[in-house]
Structures are given as C-alpha cells and as structure tokens.
C-alpha cells in the first residue's frame with residue numbers, strides 16, 4: 001500500500017474490537033482476523049490498546065493516530081456529579097463549604113463478601129477506637145484512618161440502595177463493587193454496575209477472596225473490562241484492589257483508595273447551619289420508642305434540635321453513634337441514631353432541623369400540601385406512548401431502557417440496533433442489559449432511573465410483576481426483534497401509539513327494570529365472569545348490539561360496589577342510555593393494551 005493511500009483515523013487509547021471496526025468502517029470479523037494474524041485472539045467486545053489497534057489498522061491500510069482530545073478535568077467532572085448528588089448544597093454559598101467524609105455503599109453478588117468486608121472494616125478501624133464500645137447497627141458507621149474519615153452504609157445489597165434512590169434520596173458518593181475472585185462477575189454484579197451508573201456514582205472494585213486457591217484475579221479483570229469497567233493497570237479508569245475480607249488482606253489499600261478517589265471529588269458541606277440529611281432507617285424499639293437512624297449530609301445536628309421528617313416532627317432527645325455511645329452533636333457525613341420522633345420514619349425520607357416547634361408545624365403543613373399536590377399529579381412513570389411530552393423542556397430527550405433477553409445471541413443485536421436509533425436530541429440510554437427473566441430488581445432499577453423494562457423472549461418474575469404494577473413501571477415483552485426496535489423507534493419520534501383490544505370480563509341478564517329519578521336501572525343477574533364499576537358495557541337485544549357505553553352505576557341493594565361476581569344480582573345503570581329492557585344481555589368489557 002502506498003503512503004498516499006493511507007487514510008488517517010483517530011482513535012482513543014483504548015477501544016473494543018467492535019469500536020475499532022466501526023472507526024475503520026470494516027466488519028468486526030475482518031479486525032478479529034487481522035488480530036489473529038498477529039497472534040492475538042480477541043472477542044468482539046474485548047478492549048484492545050492503542051498500540052495493538054495501530055498495528056492492526058495499519059496492516060489494513062489506515063494510518064492510526066491518537067485522538068487529540070482535550071483531557072476532561074476529572075475534578076470538574078466529579079464535582080458535577082457531587083453537586084448533583086447534594087440537593088442540600090444548592091443554596092449554599094461556596095465560601096461556607098468545608099470538606100466532609102465520603103459516604104460509601106458496598107454492592108455485589110450474593111456471597112461475594114459484602115457483609116464480611118463491612119465487618120472487617122468496622123472491627124479494624126471503627127471511629128474513636130474507644131475500647132469496649134459495643135457496635136450497634138444504625139444503618140451506617142464511620143471509620144477513621146489517621147484522622148481521615150469514611151462513612152459506610154452498612155445495609156449491603158442494592159435493594160436498600162435502589163429503594164433510597166427510588167425515593168429521590170442521594171446519599172452515596174462512591175460504590176465499592178465487590179467481586180469474588182473465585183467466581184467472577186455474576187448477574188447481581190452486573191445489576192450493581194447498572195445501579196451505580198444509573199446513580200452517576202463512581203465505582204471502585206474490591207476483588208475479594210484472593211486467599212482462595214482457585215482465585216483468579218486476571219479473569220475478574222477481564223470480566224470487568226467486558227462490562228466497561230477497564231482496570232487502571234490495563235489503561236482504563238477503574239481502580240481494582242485485590243483483598244481478602246476474611247483475612248484482612250488489602251483492606252488498608254482499599255480504604256486508602258477510597259480516600260484518594262474522594263479527595264479528587266472534593267466532597268463538601270456547610271457544618272455551620274442547622275442539620276439536613278436522609279433517614280437511613282427507622283424502627284420502633286420497645287423500650288426506647290421511635291428510633292430514627294439518620295445520616296447528616298449538611299449542617300450539624302445537636303441534641304435537643306427540633307427535627308422535621310416529612311409530615312412529622314420531634315425533638316432529638318438523645319443521640320447515639322454506631323458504637324452506642326451518647327453524643328451531643330453530629331456533623332456532615334456522620335451517622336447518628338436519634339430518639340424523640342413521634343412516628344417511625346422511612347428509609348430515604350429527608351430530615352431537616354428547624355428553629356422551634358412553631359417552625360416545625362409550618363414546615364409540616366407545607367409538606368402536607370406538597371403531598372396532596374403530588375398525589376393529584378402523581379409522578380407518571382416513563383412510557384413509550386408519551387416519552388416526548390414527559391421530557392418536554394429538556395434539550396436532550398433520553399429514553400432510559402432496561403433490556404433483558406433470553407440469550408446473548410439475541411441481546412447483542414437488540415442493543416446494537418437500539419443504539420443506532422434516534423438523533424442528537426432523542427436518544428436511547430441502556431441503563432442495564434442482561435440475560436434472564438425480568439426480576440424485581442430490574443423493576444426497582446427502572447423506578448430509580450425512570451426507565452422502561454423491555455424483555456425479549458423472557459418472562460416476568462412474580463415479584464417483578466407486582467412491583468411493576470404497584471410502581472406503574474412499563475414492562476414490555478416481545479418475541480420479534482423487528483417489532484421491539486420499531487416500537488422504540490416510533491417512541492423516539494413521538495409516533496408510537498398503543499393498540500387496545502376489548503376483553504370481555506362478564507355477562508349479565510336483565511331480569512327487571514326500574515326507574516331511579518330519570519335513570520333506568522337494570523336489575524340484573526351475573527351469569528358469567530364479573531362486572532366492575534369502571535368497565536365498559538354492551539347492551540345486546542335479540543343477538544343485536546343496541547348500545548355500547550360506560551357503566552353509570554353498579555349497586556348491590558342500595559350500596560355502590562366496585563365489583564359483582566357470577567351468581568349475584570345487582571343493579572346496573574348504563575351511562576347515557578335509558579332504554580334497558582327485561583331480557584337484554586349485558587356484556588362487560590375492558591380495553592386492554594396489546595402492545
């Protein structure tokens with residue numbers, strides 16, 4: 001190949017085989033073949049470094065040069081996330097802000113060692129180090145490393161993490177993702193990555209159980225790279241620390257890395273103001289009454305302060321730290337357990353200190369009004385149908401999706417096609433992708449990230465179905481890839497329209513009619529199925545359809561009822577239709593969405 005024919009391509013320090021193929025505008029197979037010619041076996045999603053990419057690219061007739069990109073300011077980037085995470089800091093004058101300890105959550109697959117790691121950290125470096133303190137579970141605890149503190153939320157697992165996020169609470173500054181070296185990245189590891197990403201929280205990986213003879217740290221790193229968490233030592237940005245939580249190996253290193261990462265983030269708060277923060281958990285103690293475990297996020301909480309949580313308030317009569325010791329004040333990032341609230345608060349609720357009881361009552365009134373308001377315009381979850389109008393006013397309209405498919409072979413083409421949809425202003429963002437049934441945690445993640453769940457050839461777990469119904473999360477299942485892509489494409493263009501079908505839910509016979517005021521009511525007998533108050537109804541006479549409309553009233557004796565089952569008699573009124581006659585057949589039906 002002559003020099004003039006070389007086309008110059010800019011590439012980043014690291015990219016996957018697929019990305020390189022896209023850059024070169026050749027098929028990924030061609031790249032894989034060229035890699036093989038150079039003695040490198042690589043899969044399509046495997047990351048390769050610049051030098052390797054350059055060799056392959058040049059052999060394929062391109063000139064490869066490093067991308068000339070402005071280095072993003074890591075601090076600025078993190079600061080953006082931090083300011084996002086701290087709703088309390090919005091009105092703070094930066095001059096009043098002082099550094100605060102990071103708040104860390106440990107996530108990972110079951111049995112990979114979350115609880116053991118939390119215990120080991122707690123027992124080796126619990127704050128204040130006072131001997132004899134019996135550790136109390138108050139939802140979080142603080143450790144002290146040469147005067148520098150870290151707060152750990154000690155309810156491991158992403159249920160707690162997501163439950164808080166679903167309530168809008170932003171507590172965690174950093175996620176420690178724990179991966180067992182004898183097991184590698186597992187389904188809940190991937191979920192955890194999805195949760196952390198959805199929350200915009202940086203991840204540090206603890207590769208655990210390195211004491212085991214079958215530990216394979218390199219395989220874990222490969223697994224992580226496949227999930228887009230490329231280890232630092234491979235040229236990526238993910239800090240991976242090998243540890244043994246059980247044998248206390250590498251824990252100091254892990255803590256040091258947490259401190260380093262958070263120094264860059266410059267976490268701050270204003271300690272000199274009344275406290276604000278989040279409820280980590282609440283419970284009723286037989287002897288002590290209501291116990292509220294709080295995390296102070298801004299300001300300082302003092303014993304005797306009047307604390308408002310949602311629509312309740314109380315005085316912080318007594319305060320304890322996670323060693324069960326009485327304390328008189330707690331500053332930013334400090335976990336504290338307080339007595340004195342009148343009602344058990346829920347995890348994720350915001351607390352706020354006010355001047356006195358009068359101010360508390362006023363704030364409670366305000367919260368009551370807000371609650372009423374938000375009930376009347378209840379947060380409508382994201383849906384394909386009104387995706388565009390839901391995000392009105394936002395310059396980039398991003399459709400968050402959680403995609404589950406039966407096998408990798410179908411997941412990959414689906415994700416690839418979804419990524420090509422939309423334009424600069426209308427985009428798909430894959431919050432989580434994976435194989436297997438739609439699980440409850442998929443749905444909670446959808447709540448937390450305002451996403452739609454899409455399943456391809458998979459079923460929905462019972463818990464997932466219940467949660468989706470309760471939280472009104474849209475869960476869509478497909479058997480044809482083309483249809484799935486088409487629906488999302490239409491949604492991005494604002495053209496998606498759901499299709500409804502009638503489903504008959506009950507039959508009734510009119511046995512008599514009578515008048516109530518001007519309305520004619522059919523005294524009916526339910527012969528099959530049921531009638532419900534909000535169903536639609538058809539009136540059939542001599543096999544002919546006479547009228548279709550809404551049920552105007554449904555009564556048993558004189559009482560309005562929601563539902564009447566087979567074998568019962570009831571009074572049925574049809575909205576706007578008074579020509580009901582004895583012998584008519586009534587058919588109750590509902591409109592059901594079929595796509």
Ligand code: GDP
Pocket residue numbers: 108109110111112113114115116117156208209210211212243244245246247
């Ligand atoms: P969790 O489900 O993630 O909270 O995991 P656990 O902390 O309960 O740990 C699961 C099992 O792995 C327990 O039997 C632990 O003793 C064991 N384990 C945890 N960390 C280590 C480790 O570093 N080395 C070894 N050999 N076992 C560990």
